[in-house]
Amino acid sequence: MKTADRYHKWVEWSDEDQAYLGKCPDLISGIHGDDPRQVYAELCEVIDDVVRHFEATGKPMPVPRFRPMCAVIENDLGG
Numbered sequence: 001m002k003t004a005d006r007y008h009k010w011v012e013w014s015d016e017d018q019a020y021l022g023k024c025p026d027l028i029s030g031i032h033g034d035d036p037r038q039v040y041a042e043l044c045e046v047i048d049d050v051v052r053h054f055e056a057t058g059k060p061m062p063v064p065r066f067r068p069m070c071a072v073i074e075n076d077l078g079g
Helices: 036-057 069-076
Strands: 010-014 019-024 028-033
Touching: 010 036, 019 036, 028 036
Parallel strands: none
Antiparallel strands: 010 019, 019 028
């Protein structure tokens, strides 16, 4: 598993911004655009850049706090 895969990311529509928002709250504040697939692809690229920055500077990666629901069910509820 790549380091970036440990971090939850998603794309959602924002009525307020009239755009798709790509989010990964453990690493970046987010990106936006008109095409959800393009936003997700760009989000993944940005996350990869962030991981490379942490690795290049020798800083430890933040502990992932946000998890997909399936991980919550499996780990916390014994599902």
